[in-house]
Amino acid sequence: MVPPSFYLILSAILFALGAAGVLIRRNALVMFMSVEMMLNAVNLTLITYSRLLDNIEGQVFVLLVMAVAAAEVAVGLAIVVAYHRHKDSADVDEMDLLKW
Amino acid sequence: MLDYVWLILLFPLAGVLINALLGRWLDRRVVATIASLAVGASFVVALLVFFAMLGLPAETEAGGNGRERIMPIFSWIVAGEFEVEAAILLDQLSILMALVVTGVSTLLHIYSAAYMHGEEYYNRYFTWLNLFVLMMLILVLGNNFLVMYVGWEGVGLCSYLLIGYWFEKKSAADAGKKAFIVNRVGDFGFALGIMLIFASFGSLAFKDVFPAASTVLPGTATAIALLLFLGAAGKSAQIPLYVWLPDAMEGPTPVSALIHAATMVTAGVYMVARCHTIFEASPSALNWVIWIGVLTAFFAATMALVQKDFKRILAYSTISQLGYMFVGMGAGAYAAGMFHLTTHAFFKALLFLCAGSVMHALSGELDIFKMGGLRRKMPWTFATLLVGVLALSGVPLLAGFFSKDEILLGAYESGALIPWILGTLTAALTAFYAFRLLFVAFYGKPRMDKRTQRQLHESPPVMLVPMVILAVLAVLGGYIGLPRFVGLGNAIDEFLHPIFAGSLHAAPAADHTALEITLMAVSTLAVAAGFVAAYWIYVRNWGMGERMTRSAQWLYDIVYNKYYVDEAYTEVIVKPLRILGDFMTEAVEERSIDRAVNGLARLVGLAGEGLRRLQTGLVRNYALAMFIGIVAVMIYFVIRSIWAL
Numbered sequence: 001m002v003p004p005s006f007y008l009i010l011s012a013i014l015f016a017l018g019a020a021g022v023l024i025r026r027n028a029l030v031m032f033m034s035v036e037m038m039l040n041a042v043n044l045t046l047i048t049y050s051r052l053l054d055n056i057e058g059q060v061f062v063l064l065v066m067a068v069a070a071a072e073v074a075v076g077l078a079i080v081v082a083y084h085r086h087k088d089s090a091d092v093d094e095m096d097l098l099k100w
Numbered sequence: 101m102l103d104y105v106w107l108i109l110l111f112p113l114a115g116v117l118i119n120a121l122l123g124r125w126l127d128r129r130v131v132a133t134i135a136s137l138a139v140g141a142s143f144v145v146a147l148l149v150f151f152a153m154l155g156l157p158a159e160t161e162a163g164g165n166g167r168e169r170i171m172p173i174f175s176w177i178v179a180g181e182f183e184v185e186a187a188i189l190l191d192q193l194s195i196l197m198a199l200v201v202t203g204v205s206t207l208l209h210i211y212s213a214a215y216m217h218g219e220e221y222y223n224r225y226f227t228w229l230n231l232f233v234l235m236m237l238i239l240v241l242g243n244n245f246l247v248m249y250v251g252w253e254g255v256g257l258c259s260y261l262l263i264g265y266w267f268e269k270k271s272a273a274d275a276g277k278k279a280f281i282v283n284r285v286g287d288f289g290f291a292l293g294i295m296l297i298f299a300s301f302g303s304l305a306f307k308d309v310f311p312a313a314s315t316v317l318p319g320t321a322t323a324i325a326l327l328l329f330l331g332a333a334g335k336s337a338q339i340p341l342y343v344w345l346p347d348a349m350e351g352p353t354p355v356s357a358l359i360h361a362a363t364m365v366t367a368g369v370y371m372v373a374r375c376h377t378i379f380e381a382s383p384s385a386l387n388w389v390i391w392i393g394v395l396t397a398f399f400a401a402t403m404a405l406v407q408k409d410f411k412r413i414l415a416y417s418t419i420s421q422l423g424y425m426f427v428g429m430g431a432g433a434y435a436a437g438m439f440h441l442t443t444h445a446f447f448k449a450l451l452f453l454c455a456g457s458v459m460h461a462l463s464g465e466l467d468i469f470k471m472g473g474l475r476r477k478m479p480w481t482f483a484t485l486l487v488g489v490l491a492l493s494g495v496p497l498l499a500g501f502f503s504k505d506e507i508l509l510g511a512y513e514s515g516a517l518i519p520w521i522l523g524t525l526t527a528a529l530t531a532f533y534a535f536r537l538l539f540v541a542f543y544g545k546p547r548m549d550k551r552t553q554r555q556l557h558e559s560p561p562v563m564l565v566p567m568v569i570l571a572v573l574a575v576l577g578g579y580i581g582l583p584r585f586v587g588l589g590n591a592i593d594e595f596l597h598p599i600f601a602g603s604l605h606a607a608p609a610a611d612h613t614a615l616e617i618t619l620m621a622v623s624t625l626a627v628a629a630g631f632v633a634a635y636w637i638y639v640r641n642w643g644m645g646e647r648m649t650r651s652a653q654w655l656y657d658i659v660y661n662k663y664y665v666d667e668a669y670t671e672v673i674v675k676p677l678r679i680l681g682d683f684m685t686e687a688v689e690e691r692s693i694d695r696a697v698n699g700l701a702r703l704v705g706l707a708g709e710g711l712r713r714l715q716t717g718l719v720r721n722y723a724l725a726m727f728i729g730i731v732a733v734m735i736y737f738v739i740r741s742i743w744a745l
Contacts, residue, residue, distance in 0.1 A: 022727075031719075093718055096717030
């Protein structure tokens with residue numbers, strides 16, 4: 001059996017990659033994908049502990065996170081598409097209309 | 101029937117609601133009819149309750165008051181220990197007041213329907229009038245001090261609104277404000293008194309407070325009594341707070357008759373009668389009451405001697421007669437005071453209605469020296485005014501005679517000799533100014549201009565009928581309180597006896613027919629002297645009044661200007677307050693508070709100006725800030741958990 005620490009390490013790597021992606025990339029679409037990666041990294045951790053501690057709540061929580069992520073993507077993508085149609089770009093650095 | 105006593109309050113309330121909400125779209129006749137019917141129905145209920153009450157035994161088997169009922173309406177305030185229930189207290193005193201209030205109000209409403217005919221805010225007038233009746237009834241029927249206070253403030257409000265009814269006229273608006281502010285001084289005392297009552301007795305209900313009145317320290321009782329009396333002095337226009345009542349004559353005449361003669365101004369007398377146990381628990385409070393009362397009676401009567409304005413003469417007369425009532429209260433002759441309150445309500449309302457009738461005929465003229473000879477042109481008004489004047493001055497066999505003598509007898513019996521002398525002197529002055537009013541306005545040659553003279557006319561029957569009814573009451577009203585020596589029993593004294601049973605002078609004194617007759621003869625002589633003097637000066641030797649005025653011009657000036665009390669109040673109270681107010685506006689409000697607030701606003705603005713640079717608009721900056729924040733929080737928790745190990 002693969003030891004649980006392997007899963008946790010993989011999850012940490014995925015999370016770090018996702019966080020770096022959010023901070024570094026300028027394309028809104030790629031940032032979204034990075035956020036999804038972070039969410040799934042967390043899901044992986046939850047599943048791992050759920051198995052390890054033999055507690056079903058972790059899995060329930062994962063389902064909840066997935067549902068929220070789906071909703072978030074639906075809204076986020078709609079915004080990105082709308083913005084792209086308007087400005088012909090998905091560069092977040094150009095989205096600064098609301099600043100001072 | 102006793103269970104339906106709440107109907108007394110319901111009818112005026114309905115009248116207020118209908119006329120306030122729908123009055124604008126209703127015909128004038130409908131508005132007046134609704135208002136009059138509302139109060140009339142209330143009067144009928146009060147009458148039925150009164151007769152039902154007479155059917156009950158005056159004393160229960162346990163020796164209590166058999167005619168007293170407390171009817172809860174709703175629980176008003178419940179906060180821990182503090183409980184106030186809005187309930188109706190029905191007993192002899194409250195039903196007497198309710199009868200006087202609703203009875204006189206009904207007549208006044210009918211009179212108003214004609215008198216106010218041409219006025220613009222017809223429905224507003226009747227709404228306020230009905231509201232006044234409602235508030236007055238709440239005042240007299242309340243079972244605790246807080247409910248009484250609601251009525252107390254309510255009638256004050258209605259008084260203010262109705263005095264300032266012609267608010268386009270500056271003097272009327274000012275008079276309304278003056279009445280309100282002067283009353284506020286008294287109400288302040290009343291409110292403090294109520295708080296002190298709660299602090300000392302732990303309850304505000306009459307049934308808890310009065311039996312316990314003798315258990316508090318005499319000093320506390322004095323403080324409570326004097327604070328309550330300050331409230332009474334404000335509402336009932338006694339020294340030093342009487343100044344608002346003469347100015348209140350700016351209101352419509354039926355309002356003067358109803359509120360500023362018959363009902364509202366007697367609220368103070370009622371309150372003192374209701375709280376007599378508290379006043380008696382204090383060694384000195386009743387002395388204050390009797391002295392303030394008699395001084396007010398005397399000085400107001402002297403001021404009435406020289407006034408030229410029909411209604412102002414009556415206003416000073418009202419103050420003076422209220423003084424009499426307080427003499428009765430202070431002497432412990434509570435029933436006599438309430439008796440005078442009742443008869444005064446009849447004849448003073450009548451006199452005011454006559455004033456209204458005269459104003460109606462003379463297109464608003466009020467100076468009695470510009471009238472004269474009205475006797476033949478206005479026979480009905482003359483006849484009713486004559487009855488009113490006779491009753492007011494205390495001519496034997498009319499209402500004022502019996503009630504005033506009861507009070508003077510009470511004062512004499514209680515040993516207050518100087519108040520008795522002043523009171524008798526006041527009786528002479530009263531007769532003088534009352535007959536002066538009658539003689540100057542209705543006898544002699546007409547002194548108005550030709551045009552007014554041609555237009556002179558008697559008032560319509562709608563106005564005359566209430567006047568005639570009040571005149572009948574002013575004659576018959578006295579027979580509910582016949583002197584003891586007549587042997588027929590003093591009906592009002594016996595009726596009210598259970599209320600005042602425990603008071604100091606409750607036990608009927610030993611038979612002293614001789615004393616009673618002597619006192620009566622003395623006061624009748626005083627009245628006769630006043631009458632003869634007025635007849636001599638204003639009928640037989642017309643012009644003598646003017647000569648006398650000239651020979652003592654300085655004295656006349658002082659009295660005519662009401663002893664310069666208004667001016668003194670302006671100098672001593674109003675002006676310093678204005679200076680303080682100006683100081684508060686400029687130094688405190690504008691220079692301190694405003695500047696502090698503005699400075700704070702500027703500080704916040706500057707801070708925002710600096711901090712808005714943080715809002716870069718770049719998503720990645722925000723994400724980085726979040727990331728750093730989360731890492732910081734995590735580091736904190738990690739360190740803390742290591743620390744805990």
